Amino acid sequence: MNDCTDIANASSKLVELLGNCVEFGEQAREDASYDGLKVSFLPDAVIRVKEAEQVGDVLRIANEHAIPVTTRGAGSSLTGGATPIAGGWVLDLSRLNHLDIDESNQLARCGPGVVVADLQSLAAESGLFYPPDPSSKKFCTIGGNIACNAGGLRCVKYGVTRDYVLSLAGYLASGEYVEWGRATRKFATGYNVRDLWIGSEGTLGVVTEATLRLVDLPLSTRTFLGVFENDEVALSSPGKLRKLGLRPSILEYLDRWTIDCLQKYVGTDVFPGITPHPMLLIELDGSESQVDEQTKELEGWLKTTALAHRSAHSLEEAEKLWEVRRQGSSSMKKLASTKLNEDVVVPLGKQVELVGAVERLRAVYGIKIGVFGHCGDGNLHVNLMYDEENSEETSRAVSALKELMSKVIELGGAISGEHGVGLAKTPFVREQFNKAEWQAMLAIKEALDPNKILNPGKIFDVFHPWEQKKKSVTLSWEIENKEPKPQEV
Numbered sequence: 001m002n003d004c005t006d007i008a009n010a011s012s013k014l015v016e017l018l019g020n021c022v023e024f025g026e027q028a029r030e031d032a033s034y035d036g037l038k039v040s041f042l043p044d045a046v047i048r049v050k051e052a053e054q055v056g057d058v059l060r061i062a063n064e065h066a067i068p069v070t071t072r073g074a075g076s077s078l079t080g081g082a083t084p085i086a087g088g089w090v091l092d093l094s095r096l097n098h099l100d101i102d103e104s105n106q107l108a109r110c111g112p113g114v115v116v117a118d119l120q121s122l123a124a125e126s127g128l129f130y131p132p133d134p135s136s137k138k139f140c141t142i143g144g145n146i147a148c149n150a151g152g153l154r155c156v157k158y159g160v161t162r163d164y165v166l167s168l169a170g171y172l173a174s175g176e177y178v179e180w181g182r183a184t185r186k187f188a189t190g191y192n193v194r195d196l197w198i199g200s201e202g203t204l205g206v207v208t209e210a211t212l213r214l215v216d217l218p219l220s221t222r223t224f225l226g227v228f229e230n231d232e233v234a235l236s237s238p239g240k241l242r243k244l245g246l247r248p249s250i251l252e253y254l255d256r257w258t259i260d261c262l263q264k265y266v267g268t269d270v271f272p273g274i275t276p277h278p279m280l281l282i283e284l285d286g287s288e289s290q291v292d293e294q295t296k297e298l299e300g301w302l303k304t305t306a307l308a309h310r311s312a313h314s315l316e317e318a319e320k321l322w323e324v325r326r327q328g329s330s331s332m333k334k335l336a337s338t339k340l341n342e343d344v345v346v347p348l349g350k351q352v353e354l355v356g357a358v359e360r361l362r363a364v365y366g367i368k369i370g371v372f373g374h375c376g377d378g379n380l381h382v383n384l385m386y387d388e389e390n391s392e393e394t395s396r397a398v399s400a401l402k403e404l405m406s407k408v409i410e411l412g413g414a415i416s417g418e419h420g421v422g423l424a425k426t427p428f429v430r431e432q433f434n435k436a437e438w439q440a441m442l443a444i445k446e447a448l449d450p451n452k453i454l455n456p457g458k459i460f461d462v463f464h465p466w467e468q469k470k471k472s473v474t475l476s477w478e479i480e481n482k483e484p485k486p487q488e489v
Contacts, residue, residue, distance in 0.1 A: 060175025079422025112143025131158035156376025251376030265331030346413035
């Protein structure tokens with residue numbers, strides 16, 4: 001895409017404008033060469049902008065010299081969305097972390113580098129709530145959440161990132177400033193390019209500020225854990241609960257294989273005397289009276305439907321129930337060197353069929369697969385585990401993955417619900433769209449980024465992550481849980 005002379009000339013211009021914001025050191029480049037996928041490609045430089053206007057300068061120069069630009073926040077993408085596969089410049093937005101809560105209008109104005117948990121904490125001080133709640137919220141940033149249209153545990157009741165974005169300010173590939181939408185609850189003027197940017201993974205522009213809608217903070221929550229006879233009973237719960245007038249804020253599913261894995265890991269049965277069966281983690285929220293009323297209905301349903309259940313009567317008890325969900329993933333990491341977390345989505349009525357298909361893949365390919373996730377909105381995380389040093393086992397895992405993605409599409413689902421396409425899902429994304437849809441997306445890319453400098457290699461190009469050896473590194477947010485301690489459940 002560019003030669004050494006172009007890079008050198010462009011870099012000189014950049015240093016003149018931004019000074020020590022531009023880093024060429026080996027360690028800085030190495031740290032920015034990979035994200036949560038742990039596939040590494042070295043950039044030529046890392047640019048840590050301090051002001052939004054500097055983003056425009058970077059893109060203007062990059063566009064003039066056809067230099068690839070990969071935007072980065074925390075680098076927590078599980079699909080390689082922040083991996084600079086084409087080299088060039090990594091544009092680090094983590095310093096753009098200004099945050100202002102407008103209590104009277106129930107808004108938050110923030111930079112893309114704001115950590116989601118920090119936004120939620122500051123909003124709560126004003127009695128407000130930002131619902132999107134990815135499991136990585138303690139370190140992932142708003143910019144990354146917008147890039148992938150992140151969801152999380154509370155989507156079943158509250159929706160995803162897109163449902164809370166009122167406006168986006170930022171820069172086109174040309175370096176020109178734009179603002180899509182306004183800080184109003186309604187906006188029906190012209191094309192909705194705001195929503196086009198959300199979920200585009202930095203391929204259409206760079207966000208430097210977002211205005212987000214907030215809601216009232218729930219005053220009360222209550223958590224429940226139930227075990228069920230089979231997947232059909234557990235996965236039919238969204239419709240059953242809806243008919244009872246219940247809207248859980250969280251409705252999480254864990255299959256029996258995951259439960260078995262967890263119990264062996266912690267050395268304790270979740271429900272003593274009951275062999276591994278599918279489980280649901282359910283949370284209700286609202287006012288005290290609303291939660292009390294919903295609790296009566298939910299407990300009645302659990303008594304007649306579940307093999308066993310229990311509820312939390314304190315935050316400490318709720319945390320113990322939550323450990324069942326959290327330790328599920330940790331326990332799987334002990335089984336193989338590589339874990340592929342595929343966040344697929346299917347219609348609610350197709351979840352049982354999807355889980356049945358996964359059971360077949362286990363049997364046919366002889367690999368370990370656990371399923372858990374957000375069954376309230378059909379977003380199940382299918383975890384395939386294999387040893388990447390074993391070429392034969394890797395081949396079986398890849399075959400299983402290909403069949404999984406084909407099945408998801410066949411069921412009318414999506415190959416990604418909240419992780420984005422990045423690099424990891426590029427082998428399958430073309431199957432998701434017909435010719436006309438694909439051509440329309442290419443036309444949009446061409447119109448907004450004609451020189452194709454923004455996050456190249458993502459969405460449209462095909463990359464096979466299983467052919468690339470992953471880096472043996474521990475990411476900063478993994479250090480705390482590097483060796484998770486088994487806890488009683």
